[in-house]
Amino acid sequence: MSTYLAAAEPATAEATGVLALGWLLIALPLLGAAVLLLGGRRTDRWGHLFGTAMPALACLIALAQFAALLERDAEERSVGSHLFSWIPVGALEVEVGLLLDPLSMCFVLLVTFVGTLIHVYSIGYMAHDPDRRRFFGYLNLFVAAMLLLVLADSFLVLYVGWEGVGLASYLLIGFWSYNPTYAAAAKKAFVANRVGDFGLSVAVLIMFAQFGGVSFSEVFAGAEGASEGVLTVLGLMLLLAACGKSAQFPLQSWLGDAMAGPTPVSALIHAATMVTAGVYLVVRSAPVFEGAPDAQLVVVIVGAVTLLFGAAIGCAKDDIKKALAASTMSQIGYMMLAAGLGPVGYAFAIFHLLTHGFFKAGLFLGAGSVMHGMGDQVNMRRFGGLSSVMKVTWVTFAFGWLAIIGFPGLSGFWSKDKIIEAAYVGDGWRPWVFGTAALVGAGITAFYMTRLFVMTFHGKRRWTDDVHPHESPLVMTVPLMVLAVGSALLGLALGPTGAIAHWLEPVVGAHGEEEPVIAVTLLTTLTVVLVLAGAALAWLTYERRPVATTAPRGSWLTRAARRDLYQDTVNESLLMHPGAWLTRSLVFFDNRGVDGTVNGLAALLGGTSARLRRLQTGFVRSYALSMFAGAAVVVGAMLLVRL
């Protein structure tokens, strides 16, 4: 462990030159949000352009910083910049500082680059919305909070970004909150996230009590000498936080409903960036998890369960966005699983996170483009045959589809295959269980994504009479093309070249040379066969045979998956109903019990209960007098006994 930690903590140098501009990355989108939200209607005309320029500028700075980091030696790629003293009380000294290292650089590039593309896309997608300016304001707010989250150099500053993205997510899910269902979805997301945030809060409390500080350097240095018990609790609390933010089991229920937000939001926040913050948290806290194997095991279990859970739901959904949401949950399950594996998996968790950021954003924006053409319909049973009328969307979507199912050569293949390999590393039962879960998941992913692709773009046209599908304008299709290129090539560029593992090594350590329990070539072959089988099955089922425009009843498993495997039913009966009952009885108790008792006591003091009623007509003096007498007696008694 000590060698690992030495690798994980390169000396952080003071940032200079363009690297010292980290604050500007956050300040630019924050300025955008402030101008758009405070500027009001005056900014309507140019607000969307201003709002797009901010993340674009941040992206340029990020690219310059990336270039500056590349010029440095691997050990010197971790630079910090101190901004100001935030909460100094006694031994607690929380500074606001930014840490730019290879890990945060990955996120900064992903967030600003994909974020900018999605801003551009939104110019077209939201063109007819009267509140487009407000939308861009919220998006800017999100980008600022997300960048703060990944650039923070302490857990408490990270917390600010952490809940900041939660707020942006809340505002954007409820962007059309005049629809009561959407408003409820927004609240559900925030509350579920707060349950996770409880974990982050408690983690911060433990950190200060144990290590005397909450900055990464203090906590990780302290973790070296801490007991396994402390680190396990700390790890589990961080995992709870990660589960809330990343929609992992058992806090996954909000993500499907979150699709109420406009589709660019689903692409940016609920697919590419925010929901992966949990993975970031676990990887960032590696020194804590390294000392807590039990917590790591739970991370792996959560990842494995969620990846299968999401995949199962993905197979049954007919709503294109909800199917994609289930897929997001499942793919993050893969990342979480990898992150729980330790050094063997960290780099691949981040690798999959990056490729997923591209192809899932592309898929969501593609779905948005379809909805744009189909009058905002989302029911895939009413799609079909769109390949001929939306050629650009179709082709770009195809890249995303092939990437996510792990078609050989495309991005998802490189990153997911590595996770499956890593999951098969180890001794005893674990590699067999977790590796197999990851492997089977790949097959199911191929099935449901092919189903989604075929139901939307191929087969018979099952359109309702009132739709006239058309291709989206260039402002929307250009981002699709860029993301398609990323979906195709990013994996090839980073994976087989070893670039990503090498880049992240100073932060997460070398991944070692452990061999999986099944030979790598055999494993890759198995994966590809399973993927092709899953895709073929879906193709045969949904392309060769007609798709019913209303969903058939289906098996019990289908019905359960359609209802998200009863996650809401469980939450309602375990938490919401008892909670509502508790609240109601407490309100009753407070009105009758506590208040009643006090009123009763007052009545006793005053004499009769009839007098109590007269209180309301103003018989204060008698009470004051009687109490004054009482006090006088007390005082007299005290004086008498000389205390």
Add this chain to the structure above:
Amino acid sequence: MTDFPWLTTLGLVPLVGALVVAALPSARELLAKQVALGFSLVVLAGTIALALQFDSDGGEQFQFAETYEWIPQFGVSYALGVDGIALVLIAMATVLTPVCILASWHDVDSDRRSAKGYFALLLLLEMFMIGVFAATDVFLFYVLFEAMLVPMYFIIGSYGGAQRSYAAVKFLLYSLVGGLLMLAAVIGLYVTSDGGPKAFLFENLLGTEMGTGTERLLFLGFFIAFAIKAPLWPLHTWLPDAAAESPPGGAVLLVGVLDKVGTFGMIRFCLPLFPDASQWATPAVITLSVIGILYGALLAIGQTDMKRLIAYTSISHFGFIVLGIFAMTSQGQAGATLYMVNHGFSTAALFLIAGFLISRRGSRLIRDYGGVQRVAPMLAGTFLVAGLSSLALPGLSSFVSEILVLIGTYSRYEVAAVIATGGIILASLYILLMYQRTMTGEPTEHTSQMADLNTREAWVVAPLIAIIIALGFFPKPLLDVINPAVDRTMEQVGVTDPEPAQPAAEGARP
């Protein structure tokens, strides 16, 4: 620092203002309001001048101190002075007063009673608020503590809602019970003290020798009075009635400032004067405050009346404040003090914006609203920001104080801190449920014509929100003032912060 009696002057300005306003002819309502606002702004300017001269590293505990003999036979002096804790609370009170005056501009126009009376009462209340935080003589503190009830009683009883008499009397009775217990304890304190013409001076009472039983009794006398005022569960039931029936401006000063006298009293008087008894009572107080945090939050979730809901959220927040004070750590107490200030501003924003909403629709019931966001986006947006501050969203001021309280509590009482942290989940429910029910959805027949914030209302809300955001990101100026005062309190109680279990190696600090 000169010998100029800053604090007395600061207290006299609102008193003169109240008299001037009261003396104006009843017909000149607008003038009365303008004069009241003018005086409150002068007080605010004076407070700013005072704060700028305050030396946070000053050697003396109390600055701007004034001491005059008042009733030497009983050891009573007229003594004022502020430390960091008192200063930030006075600053909060003097910011909130003009805000409340401006917010209440038309609240009492249609009332049976003259509008000028209401504004005179607000100014009178401001004088008492300044005095009670500045008093360094225990007897003087007691007198102001009790006298403060009078203007508040009339604000609720004369200008309140339908149930105002019941609420006002209930408020008065609860307060009187507490006040009388405190009076008994004050006299008891005199008896045990060394006597002399300045016996009641805070510094002369410090370290008074007394038996364990006596100390505990006296502690309880003070503590129960403060716990009613704060209010701490289960002594809270007067607050929802009083706050709901009071006009919005009065509710803000009641919940935002007056109740803080309770928690202020705990940290200023209970802890330093009765250090051993305070530590003896700590487990019980911690338990009550944790219950209060969850109880207040659950009750808030179940409310149907907006103002009662906000009142219950305050009960939950007061739980946090008391928890921080009795955690006996510098983080806990500094957090609690900061919480008093932050809670004042965020609750003021909530009450006042809710008041604006209620003045448009004429109902306090949540179910009578819906879809306001569509027709009045500024009203809805500012209400949301105020709510987010109440649920302690990081980046807004309450977060800093809440996390400080929790951090400070955890290092001594792990279980209590973890349970209290559960309050953050409930907070998101009570705020967002209220927002969802009132602001989202399609506008109803009653809300579809609702006007957005007008200029005056925007001027009321803007400073509050600016402060909430500024203190969220940069609380250091306040903490710099609060920290030395808290350190001194800890010293007087005789406690030190616990050491971290596994301190990071030296040099690990960034």
